[in-house]
Amino acid sequence: MKPLAPSPTGLTSAPTRPKSASPGSSAVQRRNSTSSQKNGKDDSGVPGRVRVAVRLRPRNTEELAADADFGDCVELLPELKRLKLRKNNWDCETYQFDEVLTETASQKRVYEVVAKPVVESVLEGYNGTVMAYGQTGTGKTFTLGRLGEEDCANRGIMVRALEDILADISFEHDAVTVSYLQLYMESVQDLLTPERDNIAIVEDPKTGDVSLPGATLVELRDQKSFVELLQTGEANRFAANTKLNTESSRSHAILLVNVKRSAKNKQERDFASHSENGNGVHVSKGHRAPTIRKSKLLIVDLAGSERVDKSGSEGHQLEEAKAINLSLTALGKCINALAENSPHIPIRDSKLTRLLRDSFGGTARTSLIITIGPSPRHRGETASTILFGQRAMRVENMVKLKEEFDYKSLCRRLEAELDKLIAENERQAQAILDGEEDMQRKLEEASICVAEAESKFAAASEVSSC
Numbered sequence: 036m037k038p039l040a041p042s043p044t045g046l047t048s049a050p051t052r053p054k055s056a057s058p059g060s061s062a063v064q065r066r067n068s069t070s071s072q073k074n075g076k077d078d079s080g081v082p083g084r085v086r087v088a089v090r091l092r093p094r095n096t097e098e099l100a101a102d103a104d105f106g107d108c109v110e111l112l113p114e115l116k117r118l119k120l121r122k123n124n125w126d127c128e129t130y131q132f133d134e135v136l137t138e139t140a141s142q143k144r145v146y147e148v149v150a151k152p153v154v155e156s157v158l159e160g161y162n163g164t165v166m167a168y169g170q171t172g173t174g175k176t177f178t179l180g181r182l183g184e185e186d187c188a189n190r191g192i193m194v195r196a197l198e199d200i201l202a203d204i205s206f207e208h209d210a211v212t213v214s215y216l217q218l219y220m221e222s223v224q225d226l227l228t229p230e231r232d233n234i235a236i237v238e239d240p241k242t243g244d245v246s247l248p249g250a251t252l253v254e255l256r257d258q259k260s261f262v263e264l265l266q267t268g269e270a271n272r273f274a275a276n277t278k279l280n281t282e283s284s285r286s287h288a289i290l291l292v293n294v295k296r297s298a299k300n301k302q303e304r305d306f307a308s309h310s311e312n313g314n315g316v317h318v319s320k321g322h323r324a325p326t327i328r329k330s331k332l333l334i335v336d337l338a339g340s341e342r343v344d345k346s347g348s349e350g351h352q353l354e355e356a357k358a359i360n361l362s363l364t365a366l367g368k369c370i371n372a373l374a375e376n377s378p379h380i381p382i383r384d385s386k387l388t389r390l391l392r393d394s395f396g397g398t399a400r401t402s403l404i405i406t407i408g409p410s411p412r413h414r415g416e417t418a419s420t421i422l423f424g425q426r427a428m429r430v431e432n433m434v435k436l437k438e439e440f441d442y443k444s445l446c447r448r449l450e451a452e453l454d455k456l457i458a459e460n461e462r463q464a465q466a467i468l469d470g471e472e473d474m475q476r477k478l479e480e481a482s483i484c485v486a487e488a489e490s491k492f493a494a495a496s497e498v499s500s501c
């Protein structure tokens with residue numbers, strides 16, 4: 036048996052990206068640009084390595100028949116979080132993962148170990164990504180996209196994630212909006228409004244944040260409307276009958292969930308108070324700045340990573356397979372570059388890598404599930420999937436809270452304070468005015484008294500002189 040492929044544990048020794056990396060590195064550029072955003076504080080985030088789980092699909096009917104005389108190409112040791120990839124009857128290679136999920140692992144357990152920590156983190160205000168990678172027909176869509184209508188135990192990660200999000204937020208203060216897209220032949224298309232295609236990917240030059248302003252954005256209030264939305268999306272997704280999967284996804288599907296939360300009940304920062312004599316508005320000590328947390332959850336169901344010749348594709352399907360391979364190769368190159376601390380990350384090589392720039396080497400908490408099949412006939416694909424997962428485990432993100440001042444709420448609060456001050460000012464002015472009138476009246480009374488006294492005095496003087 037060979038030693039473990041990456042570091043002895045594969046878990047703790049992932050190197051961090053060098054601070055001195057060249058400015059050409061997009062991830063490093065982004066960290067630098069976000070670090071100086073607010074209050075001059077260093078808020079570049081905390082290191083958070085990409086976590087990787089491996090899931091084995093049970094043998095399908097074809098494999099049960101065709102591979103009956105052969106053992107599986109992998110052996111899983113879930114309690115040790117290890118996987119053995121058989122080279123032949125005598126030799127195997129062992130790999131360590133963050134989680135090893137056997138063919139009997141339930142959808143609930145898969146959600147809990149792979150996605151739940153990311154979802155919780157999104158609810159706290161961090162960006163998060165859950166992504167499935169693997170050969171065609173190994174269970175990526177099963178893991179992420181199953182709706183579980185026939186059996187609720189089959190619900191996949193997308194449905195369970197939204198259940199948790201909708202259960203945690205308050206509709207009074209918070210909002211959840213969803214877009215559902217596919218990347219097909221290097222074009223971003225809207226799965227909810229299919230006529231919208233070639234949607235532009237917009238990157239904020241300051242923060243590096245990626246957005247898709249042309250995509251349909253649906254505000255969610257309940258789980259039922261989310262499931263309907265997924266059904267619409269699935270109906271519009273490109274799929275084909277290939278040699279490896281009768282319903283093979285020919286596009287990468289991307290579910291984008293935006294969570295906007297008022298941080299009123301969460302930890303809030305003290306807002307610097309200004310003295311009444313100082314410049315700017317008066318906000319008394321003890322007031323807190325209203326903040327808002329805007330985080331994103333990306334759930335990415337990649338198209339299958341099969342070899343073009345194995346998929347049996349020709350004509351248009353061959354073009355599709357080439358486009359899939361091109362974007363997956365670009366993703367692999369970025370992950371390799373990040374894993375090796377390369378100064379240049381080729382993020383611009385495909386739209387997939389541009390869309391995922393925050394997920395790998397960025398500020399998101401990322402969890403990757405790699406799916407594999409048991410068949411020894413696909414040992415090559417299984418090996419390459421495992422190596423992809425091993426490299427991804429070495430990618431270190433800088434997880435960062437997506438919190439900003441809630442300027443609208445701050446404006447409302449300041450307006451109320453201003454109104455109070457204006458009213459108080461009017462009251463005082465009126466009091467002064469009232470005081471002045473009183474004084475005037477007294478002055479006039481005094482003048483009359485003086486005049487009376489003077490006339491009395493004059494009369495008295497006249498009498499005395501006679």
Ligand SMILES: Nc1ncnc2c1ncn2[C@@H]1O[C@H](COP(=O)(O)OP(=O)(O)OP(=O)(O)O)[C@@H](O)[C@H]1O
Nearest residue numbers: 092093171172173174175176177280283284338339
């Ligand atoms: N863990 C599992 N348990 C039972 N059946 C599974 C499991 N994983 C996958 N399957 C079944 O295997 C078949 C292929 O799965 P799926 O379509 O999810 O693969 P995929 O990786 O998304 O393929 P593609 O890349 O071609 O879209 C489906 O019929 C699915 O129900």
